[in-house]
Amino acid sequence: MYKVLLADDERIILEGMAEIIEWEALGVSLIGKAQNGNEAYDKILNNQPHIVITDVKMPGMDGLELIKKVSAANPSVQFIVLSGFGEFEYAKEAMKYGVKHYLLKPCNEQQIISSLEEIIAELKQHDMRQKRTAHLKHELDHIRSFAADQYLEGLIAGVAQLSPPPSLAGKKVRLLIVKGEQSIDSAVREALGSALTAVCSSGDWTVLAVEENAAEKAADVFTDYQMAISQTGELRHAGQLFRDTVEASGDLHGSAVISKMIRLVADELANPNLSLKWAAKDMLFMNPDYLGKLFKQETGEKFSQYVTRVRLEHAMKQLKIRRDASVSDIAEEIGFGDNPKYFSLVFKKYTGLTPSEFRRKQGGASAG
Structure with a gap:
């Protein structure tokens, strides 16, 4: 009314x-x-x-x-x-x-009523046009969504010579690859909104193509699932992005991913940014929460605890064999950067001794 x-x-x-x-x-x-x-x-x-x-x-x-x-x-x-x-x-x-x-x-009354009736008729026409426009837009969005989903499915399946829908030509995306067939219901679509470009199922995976800056938001929707995230690329290269990501994440198989994480810790021991979040999002392109659970499940140890243990065991070894190396040098080599005091605190908490006391106990000279 x-x-x-x-x-x-x-x-x-x-x-x-x-x-x-x-x-x-x-x-x-x-x-x-x-x-x-x-x-x-x-x-x-x-x-x-x-x-x-x-x-x-x-x-x-x-x-x-x-x-x-x-x-x-x-x-x-x-x-x-x-x-x-x-x-x-x-x-x-x-x-x-x-x-x-x-x-x-x-x-008089009739003049006012006539004017009201004309305006009401115009308002009704306007409302009907808006409803028709909204309905057409909904239908068009549905058609576009279906076309995009079909296009992504064809790319993942390796169908050659596919032409992208005009609205998606040259579109940059990241793929969110979730293990198992997941229901992409209206709540998920609403959460991702226009950031969700296309979605399809392929064998053991559900694949979502999302706008490149929305990958983390999309990953949060599937926190409890085994998943991986691809690098950024054009949607038309989704097939290659999919294959590269699945291969890089060891077919999303736990032990293969854990092996990669252990190698990564060894390679990045001196990196002050080494953390579960960094490893998950910047190096392995996977969900940090899922990766943390998987690491604890496979090793019995939290990732952060593992990193600290490997760093300190390396430090103890270096303090024993490199008598002239300063504590600062060793701290920097294992990712404590320019904060040798913090390294000493962590070292003492782990061993009960400061680095200098540990070195003296081993019979070596105290440096730095």
Whole structure:
């Protein structure tokens, strides 16, 4: 039901219009009355009427100012303007703001009803057009989504000479490869929104192509699943991205991934950024939570504990055999950067001795 607001500084006219017109029979509801422009403006902002019937001359803010301000804030509001004899200049000015209904006082009930009926018919037509447009857009989005899904499925399956849908030509994506057939329901699609370019199933995997900057958001949707994330590439290269990622992650098989993580720790021992999150997202392109669970499950040790243990065992070995190396040098070699004090604290917590005390106990000279 469309909403109507009345504004007139003459109480008799205001109450008369409110009483005499059968609003509900017209398919509208009278939601308010105002006796000056300022009051009318506040009620329009608060109640969002579709139609305003206003006098031209009112105290505070006249009808013309009201139309200007409301048109700037909400151009969809329709006006019926009431004016006295000899106020034609007001009518011309009102028409500049799209006002089509200008009634000369005294106007009768039927004139107001006729203007209301015309506006209501226009509003209904506008609403129908919007509904049709929304429906067509929904259908078009569905068709586009289906075409994109089919295209991705063909690429993963290795179908040659596929042409991308026009809207996807040259599109950059990352693939989220989830083990097992997952239900990509409306909640998942809503969470990812337009970032989800296409989705398909392929054997043991569900593959989602997502916009390159949304890969982490997409991964969060599947925190509890075994998964991998590809490098960035054009959607048309999804087949190669898929094969490279599955191969790199050891066919998403646990022990192969853990072997890679252990090799990575050995290679990156001096890297201060070495962490589960860094290893997962920058090196192995997998979900950090899943990777952490997998590592603990396979090794019985948290990844962070493993890294600390390997670093400190390496440090102990170096303190024994490299008598002249400084504690600072060894700290830097195992990823503590320029923070030898923190290294000493961690070392003491692990061994019960500071690096210098450990070295003395081994019978070597204390350096640095």
